[in-house]
Amino acid sequence: MNRVRIGIVGIGNMGTAHARYVSGGEINGAELAAVCDISADRLRWAKEQFGEALHTFESVDAMLDSGTVDAILICNLHFDHPSTAMKAFARGIHVLCEKPAGVYTKQVREMNEAAAASGVKFAMMFNQRTIPLYKKLKDLIDSGELGEIRRTNWIITNWYRSQSYYDSGKWRATWAGEGGGVLLNQCPHQLDLWQWTVGMLPSRVRAFCSFGKYRDIEVEDEVTAYVEYPNGATGVFITTTAEAPGTNRLEVTGERGKIVIEDGKLTFWRLRVSEPEFNQTFKGAFGQPECWKCDVPVSTDSKAHKAITQNWVDSIRTGVNLIAPGEEGIRGLTLSNAMYLSAWTDGWVELPLDEDRFHELLQERIATSRYQSNT
Known part of the structure; x- marks a missing residue:
């Protein structure tokens, strides 16, 4: 894969921060392809900030089924992290998830099992x-x-x-x-x-x-x-x-x-x-x-968030080991x-x-x- 097309789920504070450095070309081998948010105002704002070529979606399913993304960075509400990730795994789409992995370990354990079965690259945004x-x-x-x-x-x-x-x-x-x-x-x-x-x-x-x-x-x-x-x-x-x-x-x-x-x-x-x-x-x-x-x-x-995102993209493209494998999110x-x-x-x-x-x-x-x- 020459370039990883990244979609960001949730364009709030952290989603915006990630979108800025990805769209700014600070992650080698990646591009910002799409954003998803339930707020029409935020989607309009994203278009203004990151260009009319950016794909915008009001639902996760629509983004994942669009064919516009190879990988997603999850920045929505805590409770939705596992379910969003599992939807991506089912479609063979790579996942980088903001902390926490979820709210309760029972749900996160199911997410980890789905990730293992999918074979995609799954990482946690443990930038520290x-x-x-x-x-x-x-x-x-x-x-x-x-x-x-x-x-x-x-x-x-x-x-x-x-x-x-x-x-x-x-x-x-x-x-x-x-x-x-x-x-x-x-x-x-x-x-x-x-x-x-x-x-x-x-x-x-x-x-x-x-x-x-x-x-x-x-x-x-x-x-x-x-x-x-x-x-x-x-x-x-x-x-x-x-x-x-x-x-x-x-x-x-x-x-x-x-x-x-x-x-x-x-x-x-x-x-x-x-x-x-x-x-x-x-x-x-x-x-x-x-x-x-x-x-x-x-x-x-320390490049913090950028370092984790770059490592995840490199793992997708070349198979390098992940700094923060997604399945380790259940530990904390x-x-x-x-x-x-x-x-x-x-x-x-x-x-x-x-x-x-x-x-x-x-x-x-x-x-x-x-x-x-x-x-």
Whole structure:
């Protein structure tokens, strides 16, 4: 395939951003061929911005059946991500999906199965996997430089959102409109990075979520979660949209030291000998392993969204490996679903997740949501 004809589903904030760089020729081997949106005004705007040659459609099916696209970039509402992707898979059309993969893992699992059966290229827009800081963290963990993981701790509270932000759309911060709050809207990237860098999901989760604590919303705006991993390690994840100034600090401790990512820097507090080895050989009353503070040099070059889109197009054209394979979208979503389920049931949640129980409780909240999609 010489050029991949891309169609964008949903020409809102993120869809517009993607359309601009694709139409601007910033993705080698690709062109913006079509956009789809339920808003006639947005479609007219797209024609004005990107040229009269652009194909516009009011329905996903019409776009997929038109023969004008080889691949689609999904930017519509969270609940519609899996169903939109599965329609494309059925027609042999490649898919790049914005985060999150969906709202509940039961639906996303069906999407993954459909993708595997189709044989097309399926990727997630996990653009933060391209950030050099997190790539280096993953490299240090995967290489064994940090030793076996013992603890993870992520404080990610710099997602400040005012009431006016939530008031900007009736669907925002509702169970029926978005399917969740800070965990599903702002934090999918961090939840993905959390599991991607350490290379494992927890074995169980205990979470405390506050729903509408600081804002007039029905979903969560503050979360503190504690997790336990299969190897005995523990972790904490803290987030909110109502804290100013916020913090973004990730700390990962292993047998050979700890790594801290904060303020755009990666610091490796490296032990000269591992903690288990020191403990076995040290005979004094007080002491600890010799530790070196290493400011690890990390590139600042990250093309973020463009890098993921280029990688997806390259995979379609030449078969290169995907940075963020679509089927991995279920992993971070498993974490948020488990946190919700723990808060709703006031107890521990074991993984694998009870997907049917989560779906049942989510549907109860959707049924009483202040937003209903048919209005």
